């Protein structure tokens with residue numbers, strides 16, 4: 512009998528095949544995208560603004576559907592017809608959580624406590640179970656002190672914590688996050704990276720859209736690099752990104768800068784938003 516390769520035995524959690532998406536005006540946002548995601552894997556969707564990352568996350572979250580191609584999640588096709596059936600939608604929404612780029616799009620309850628309770632209540636948990644869930648996610652995300660506040664009265668960084676806590680409150684297997692580190696100060700960023708690590712160790716699967724080269728190796732195992740023409744340029748282990756500067760320049764994540772140091776001209780690549788100094792800059 513032939514031996515079974517254990518890596519083949521793990522079914523992908525998501526499998527996308529030739530997915531193409533067009534917005535109403537006919538503008539292509541994703542062009543023939545194919546990849547798969549294994550359970551427990553952390554995948555970064557990396558690309559310049561406008562390449563289609565948010566569109567892809569919405570497709571993977573069952574919020575919109577491709578013009579062509581096939582999306583399978585948990586071994587089943589993810590289609591409008593299937594999600595129209597309440598039972599399928601319920602199960603899918605329980606297993607997949609979405610943290611939007613703009614926390615305001617996600618927060619609508621009068622208090623943070625109500626916000627956290629919303630998902631668990633809709634899952635049909637008892638009042639005691641809901642209370643226990645709210646307490647445990649508030650602790651996990653360090654927002655106990657915000658629990659009686661109104662979401663619109665708290666800071667951007669605090670909103671991000673609350674939005675993440677709401678997503679975690681239904682205990683999803685997969686967490687889709689859109690630009691989670693954008694607009695966070697360094698301390699909030701390092702808190703977030705630490706929490707994502709702990710959730711990863713607990714077995715969660717992450718799909719994270721980002722254009723942040725600085726944090727991508729810390730949040731992902733696998734990086735899917737998008738071109739500005741909405742196709743995939745490469746699928747790489749996160750640790751190998753640094754060896755692919757030419758690729759990063761091509762996809763507009765790094766720009767080739769011309770520098771003048773005294774009388775010397777040289778070029779080298781820069782990440783967007785990355786501070787850069789030379790010892791001899793202030794001559």
Ligand SMILES: Nc1ncnc2c1ncn2[C@@H]1O[C@H](COP(=O)(O)OP(=O)(O)O)[C@@H](O)[C@H]1O
Nearest residue numbers: 534535538540559560561562563564565566567
């Ligand atoms: N609601 C929309 N209507 C029309 N075009 C859109 C809409 N949302 C995004 N697009 C376009 O689709 C492309 C991909 O956008 P998006 O998925 O937001 O990219 P990213 O998240 O990588 O910045 C862009 O060209 C963008 O202008």
Ligand SMILES: [Mg+2]
Nearest residue numbers: 564565566720
């Ligand atoms: Mg986006």
